[in-house]
Amino acid sequence: MRDFSKGHEWLSINTATVRKQLGAEVPLDRIIDQCAERGIRAISPWRDQVAAVGLDPIAAQLKAHGIGLSGYCRGGFFPAPDAAGLKAALDDNRRAIDEAKTLNAPCLVLVVGALPGALDGKAAYKDLGRARHEVRDGIAATLDYAREVGMPLAIEPLHPMQAADRACINTLEQALDLCDELDAQKTGALGVALDIYHVWWDPKLQQQIVRAGQERLLAYHVCDWLTPTRDLLSDRGMMGDGVVELKKIRGWIEATGFAGFSEVEIFSNLDWWQRPGAETLDVCISRHKTAV
Amino acid sequence: MRDFSKGHEWLSINTATVRKQLGAEVPLDRIIDQCAERGIRAISPWRDQVAAVGLDPIAAQLKAHGIGLSGYCRGGFFPAPDAAGLKAALDDNRRAIDEAKTLNAPCLVLVVGALPGALDGKAAYKDLGRARHEVRDGIAATLDYAREVGMPLAIEPLHPMQAADRACINTLEQALDLCDELDAQKTGALGVALDIYHVWWDPKLQQQIVRAGQERLLAYHVCDWLTPTRDLLSDRGMMGDGVVELKKIRGWIEATGFAGFSEVEIFSNLDWWQRPGAETLDVCISRHKTAV
Numbered sequence: 251m252r253d254f255s256k257g258h259e260w261l262s263i264n265t266a267t268v269r270k271q272l273g274a275e276v277p278l279d280r281i282i283d284q285c286a287e288r289g290i291r292a293i294s295p296w297r298d299q300v301a302a303v304g305l306d307p308i309a310a311q312l313k314a315h316g317i318g319l320s321g322y323c324r325g326g327f328f329p330a331p332d333a334a335g336l337k338a339a340l341d342d343n344r345r346a347i348d349e350a351k352t353l354n355a356p357c358l359v360l361v362v363g364a365l366p367g368a369l370d371g372k373a374a375y376k377d378l379g380r381a382r383h384e385v386r387d388g389i390a391a392t393l394d395y396a397r398e399v400g401m402p403l404a405i406e407p408l409h410p411m412q413a414a415d416r417a418c419i420n421t422l423e424q425a426l427d428l429c430d431e432l433d434a435q436k437t438g439a440l441g442v443a444l445d446i447y448h449v450w451w452d453p454k455l456q457q458q459i460v461r462a463g464q465e466r467l468l469a470y471h472v473c474d475w476l477t478p479t480r481d482l483l484s485d486r487g488m489m490g491d492g493v494v495e496l497k498k499i500r501g502w503i504e505a506t507g508f509a510g511f512s513e514v515e516i517f518s519n520l521d522w523w524q525r526p527g528a529e530t531l532d533v534c535i536s537r538h539k540t541a542v
Numbered sequence: 543m544r545d546f547s548k549g550h551e552w553l554s555i556n557t558a559t560v561r562k563q564l565g566a567e568v569p570l571d572r573i574i575d576q577c578a579e580r581g582i583r584a585i586s587p588w589r590d591q592v593a594a595v596g597l598d599p600i601a602a603q604l605k606a607h608g609i610g611l612s613g614y615c616r617g618g619f620f621p622a623p624d625a626a627g628l629k630a631a632l633d634d635n636r637r638a639i640d641e642a643k644t645l646n647a648p649c650l651v652l653v654v655g656a657l658p659g660a661l662d663g664k665a666a667y668k669d670l671g672r673a674r675h676e677v678r679d680g681i682a683a684t685l686d687y688a689r690e691v692g693m694p695l696a697i698e699p700l701h702p703m704q705a706a707d708r709a710c711i712n713t714l715e716q717a718l719d720l721c722d723e724l725d726a727q728k729t730g731a732l733g734v735a736l737d738i739y740h741v742w743w744d745p746k747l748q749q750q751i752v753r754a755g756q757e758r759l760l761a762y763h764v765c766d767w768l769t770p771t772r773d774l775l776s777d778r779g780m781m782g783d784g785v786v787e788l789k790k791i792r793g794w795i796e797a798t799g800f801a802g803f804s805e806v807e808i809f810s811n812l813d814w815w816q817r818p819g820a821e822t823l824d825v826c827i828s829r830h831k832t833a834v
Binding site: 418495 | 744
């Protein structure tokens with residue numbers, strides 16, 4: 251297992267972690283500068299943050315700083331109530347792949363979607379099995395283009411508490427079943443983004459990490475589970491502030507041969523997003539040394 | 543599949559559903575009267591509610607009204623940071639079994655516990671694997687006494703969002719694995735309480751319901767999953783107000799031969815607990831006919 255205590259060369263910052271600073275939205279170019287100032291070698295930006303500044307300027311800025319990506323957030327949201335919606339999702343995922351290529355991302359992270367409309371409290375249908383079929387078909391169709399241009403797709407299983415509105419793939423086992431169905435040869439075109447926040451509770455986690463192996467583990471995200479958790483989406487904890495055995499799980503992951511970045515992704519409207527970005531990033535660096 | 547549309551003979555009320563009415567705690571004897579007035583044939587009361595009125599008076603009142611139990615809430619909370627705590631949990635579960643016998647419950651529901659202290663935000667340890675071992679050992683020890691007096695134990699898998707603080711058994715598969723380990727002969731002494739709120743998201747739900755079969759399905763709870771869900775514990779929805787396919791899942795359950803009560807258990811500090819109990823119970827009855 252790698253020793254993280256001496257430096258932060260394997261730290262990546264998911265830019266959602268500092269998208270708000272002191273309660274206000276901060277543009278991605280500023281966030282990249284803040285990361286560069288601290289010698290952070292990788293980030294994982296979100297599409298809306300990139301679009302707000304511009305794809306080419308962001309690509310140029312990253313190149314100038316020598317900052318790479320640990321992933322690109324995000325494709326997915328495949329289910330829809332009608333054919334036009336399904337088609338629109340495929341088109342959008344194609345654009346996400348193109349952006350990921352421009353940014354030289356190692357993978358496009360897929361938050362696959364769930365009951366269409368549920369995110370706005372108006373589910374168009376309740377059939378979770380249908381949503382899962384639409385996700386399967388959406389990934390299969392997107393995979394054709396992803397293979398063509400060489401952009402790996404990383405399915406991110408989301409916590410079951412987000413099964414209705416954000417992602418109906420909710421365990422690593424389920425994600426790997428889908429990978430095996432659509433990419434039986436383990437070509438590297440399809441794998442998983444394993445965010446510990448979503449899967450730490452799973453009694454089959456270690457077994458399924460072994461099953462995934464290095465070929466399927468395309469990205470690895472960390473934060474912590476707080477007790478109490480006050481919000482289903484944005485009350486994630488800084489590493490070390492919660493109850494997750496982060497080092498034990500990283501041991502399982504690295505035992506597969508995984509040697510990539512550990513990407514810090516903290517949605518925290520109640521705490522970290524209310525602090526200065528400099529403080530949040532500095533604490534990310536120090537906790538990455540002691541708690542990850 | 544049974545036709546629930548004509549009456550509510552298979553409706554049970556988990557008394558947590560109306561433990562608060564218009565925002566104030568209501569004693570269990572009053573709740574029982576409210577159920578009796580509506581021809582409700584079964585309830586599932588909580589230990590603290592029973593204790594506040596007295597075990598014998600509650601037993602007598604239920605007998606006088608001809609109301610039975612669909613389960614008794616609850617035993618469990620086995621993990622502890624030290625030997626004295628583990629012993630205290632076993633003693634408490636023995637008392638819970640005795641109370642369940644006095645009330646003639648068909649089973650004692652087990653909310654098994656998780657990281658000790660996490661419910662108060664102060665986890666004594668973070669090793670979820672250790673908690674799961676302590677749960678296994680706790681159920682094994684409790685099962686000896688439960689068999690002796692003839693009180694089935696029903697393990698309730700809780701939603702993964704409650705894995706840290708309330709129950710580290712989080713899927714039906716995991717609960718059934720434990721049942722198979724501790725009661726391989728399917729004697730009827732050990733099974734599961736299947737609360738749809740906790741398991742509706744599970745991609746293996748139907749498969750594991752088939753696996754459970756009638757022998758393991760000791761209790762069946764319903765409510766609904768709201769979008770958005772504003773609180774991890776007490777923002778459950780009335781049946782029909784959320785996104786769960788309740789009839790489809792009841793179909794899977796009854797296909798095993800299950801023919802018991804469907805027990806309505808709604809924790810709703812933000813909505814139903816603020817209404818008059820009469821209204822909540824009347825809506826439970828009508829939704830049981832249309833949405834369950």
